[in-house]
Amino acid sequence: MPSDLAGPPHERTPIPESLRGALESWGLGSAHLRPVWQNSMGGLTFAVAPGGAQHPVDYYAKWNPLTTGESLADEAERLAWLAGKHPAPQVVALTSDAAGEVLLTHALAGDSAVSARWQHEPETALRALGHGLRQLHEVAIDQCPYSWRVEERQRHATTTAVVGAEPPSIDKLVLCQGDPCAPNTLIDPEGEFLAHVDLARLGVADRWADLAVMSMSLEWNYRDYDEQVFWDAYGIDPDRERLAYYRDLWNAEE
Missing domain, CATH: 3.90.1200.10 (Aminoglycoside phosphotransferase (APH), C-terminal lobe)
Incomplete structure (x- = not known):
């Protein structure tokens, strides 16, 4: 695996345009986004609060650049199979474009x-x-x-x-x-x-x-x-x- 460890990104981490576009298409274009994780491949995870920065996080959005070799489509498929068998996030939506994939899941209380x-x-x-x-x-x-x-x-x-x-x-x-x-x-x-x-x-x-x-x-x-x-x-x-x-x-x- 890559030697660089994953971790929380800088709070000013730019939001990928493909992620913005995906959220707009799902009616979440005005939601507050907070970067919470960056993996060793460059993928990013954002907390999504539709009501604004002072409101609860309802979703998490993962963005994965297509160059990583990782697959959010694979993850969405496995999450669907795992539902009801073991605790894991519930898939809301999945999309992709020439820049990367975006996976939206419901937030969990933890x-x-x-x-x-x-x-x-x-x-x-x-x-x-x-x-x-x-x-x-x-x-x-x-x-x-x-x-x-x-x-x-x-x-x-x-x-x-x-x-x-x-x-x-x-x-x-x-x-x-x-x-x-x-x-x-x-x-x-x-x-x-x-x-x-x-x-x-x-x-x-x-x-x-x-x-x-x-x-x-x-x-x-x-x-x-x-x-x-x-x-x-x-x-x-x-x-x-x-x-x-x-x-x-x-x-x-x-």
Whole structure:
């Protein structure tokens, strides 16, 4: 994956014209937009408050430049499939033009696990991260049409050693988040898991594919935390061999 970490953008981040156009076409041209996230590929997420800056956020709008290789269409499709099976945003609209894609979803009543509040309460955050991932991994996969397995991912790996490495045996196939970094979990005001977001890679894989990246992302987002809180909340002990393999695979992907 790209080395530049995602994070909150500058408050004066320009609003892409294709995003403005999409919102106008959806009757939200006068809504207040606040940039809340920029991913490592250059994609942007804006909070959308139709009533103005002092009013509630009703929607989130994601803009993705077409040059990233990412797909908001893939995410919208997976969100539609996941509806009713696991907490995630509800799709409102999707559009694209020559510059990029725009995905509009309903807002949920919670904050990212890496918001200022939860960074200062890492034990609560790690517990919610573990509970949320375990809940996702318990979704039935017999009818899931999406895959995030090693075979597909190795095609995008840039490190020969990873491509040629023998993957560890599968522990348990589950529905994986596919981008399981801590920011992609929402926590409700009481400190409980609320939902997962950024699900363009949602698919069936060994659970350690998610566990490896989620646990690795803790050090990027928290200080003075006890990683064991996460493992206890999920309900498993770390498997160092599987963690090492899936972290190497993640870091080797384009």
